[in-house]
Every structure is written in C-alpha cells, then in structure tokens.
Amino acid sequence: MKSQFGERVRELREKQNLYLRQVAPLLEMDTAQLSKIEKGSRLLKRDQIPVLAEILKADSNELLVLWLADQLYEVVKDEDVALKAMDAAQETLKSNKRNKRNK
Amino acid sequence: MKSQFGERVRELREKQNLYLRQVAPLLEMDTAQLSKIEKGSRLLKRDQIPVLAEILKADSNELLVLWLADQLYEVVKDEDVALKAMDAAQETLKSNKRNKRNK
DNA sequence: CTTATATTTGCCAATATTTGACAAGTCAAT
DNA sequence: ATTGACTTGTCAAATATTGGCAAATATAAG
DSSP states (O other): OOOHHHHHHHHHHHHTTOOHHHHGGGGTSOHHHHHHHHHTSSOOOGGGHHHHHHHTTOOHHHHHHHHHHHHHHHHHTTOTTHHHHHHHHHHHHHHHHHHHHTO | OOOHHHHHHHHHHHHTTOOHHHHHHHTTSOHHHHHHHHHTSSOOOGGGHHHHHHHTTOOHHHHHHHHHHHHHHHHHTTOTTHHHHHHHHHHHHHHHHHHHHTO
C-alpha cells in the first residue's frame, strides 16, 4: 500500500506549493483520487505520468521508474523467492534486449 | 505472451510422458485452459503451483520463480527504463528484508 | 467552540480485465 | 477418413479497478 511513486509525487507537489485541489483538475480527476494515488491505494494511468511530471516540473523518467518499481514490488512482495524472481526477469530482459539490438 | 513458466511446464510434462488431458483434471481445469497456460496466454493460480509441481515431480520453488518472473517481465517489457525499474524494486525489496530481519 | 481549508476515507455504480466452459479448429499419425 | 492431442475463438460469469461523490478527519484561525 505504501508507494514510492506516491511519496515522491507528494514531495514534489509540496515543493511546488501546490494543493491536491490545484493539481487534480489538471489530471482530470478529483482530489480524492489524487490523494489515493499519493497514498498508494490507486494507480495513476501510465500516460498521465508525463503530464504530472510537467506539472511538478519533475523528470518524467524518474517518476516512471518509481511507478514501475511499485508495480514490480507488488508482484513479489510476499514471496520468499522475490529476489530470485527478479533476477530471472532481469535475465530475460537483458537477453531480449540483446536480441532486439541485433534484430 | 511467451512464458518461461509455460515452457518449463510443458517440458516437464513431456518428460513425464503426460498428456494435457491427464494433467488438466488434476488441476480441476480442462485441457484448453492448461494449453493456454503452457502457451502463456493464461495464468495458473498461485496456489496451484505446488500442486502442479507435485504432478510433474518438479521443484515447486523453481516453478514459482518462473511464474513470478513472467509477471515481472510483463510489467516492464515495453519500457525503456525497465532495468532501472527492476533495480529500484530490488533495492526496495532488499531494504525491506533488512527491516524485517531486525523487526 | 465554530468556521474554513486541505486531505482522507468509505462507498457504490460503472468499466475493464480475467476466467471458465465449451465448441470448433488444426495437425500428425494411421 | 478417423483418431488423438493440442489449440483457438467466443462469450458469459466472476473479479478487479476506477471514477465520483459525500462524509469524516485534521489543522489552523478566529
């Protein structure tokens, strides 16, 4: 339920001295939803990340990484083999990247 | 859509000379479903992994790792920052583990 | 204590996604 | 052409996620 993405967004929003009430409409949602997003009980839509990054004058990729990391964490958080699974997935990613590069 | 879990299950099933038709009922599903699971278009339920491992005389943890890895991969597969996200998630996992150990 | 403002929470209907079941399909061997 | 193994498509039912609103809380000010 805790979310690195959400925490970072809150941090950035506060640094910009913005209220939920001000930011939420720019993302076409109400303050309650944005509050939940910062609290980690709801997910921001993938394609809103760049929008939010711009509002908060933040780096879109930084936010994306946190947003993805939260979801990765969610998959394995209760598993004893979490780290092994991450390693395995990483391996797959790396080898797919190699194949893509060499088409 | 391709799945390491599914491929491994098929491999193990064939090694045991079992047909879908034989294995599926033990998992309380039809052959079509199990076929899709091996093909990676459907997910086996988390709690059926040990059941399947036993049927295939395989290591339940090995299968669990693949099952999780598929899902991790799914989260980030199209993202440029996939590896960074994995690193971030791994960091979170490690630091949470530290905290848990020290309660 | 009351009001005002910001945020949080709970609820529920709307929407989206996943699943289970079955029928029909392909493919290879005979 | 028939059989057996597997695959694919479809669709309704079951689940999960979302959006929106209202009520609850928190904090600060008067």
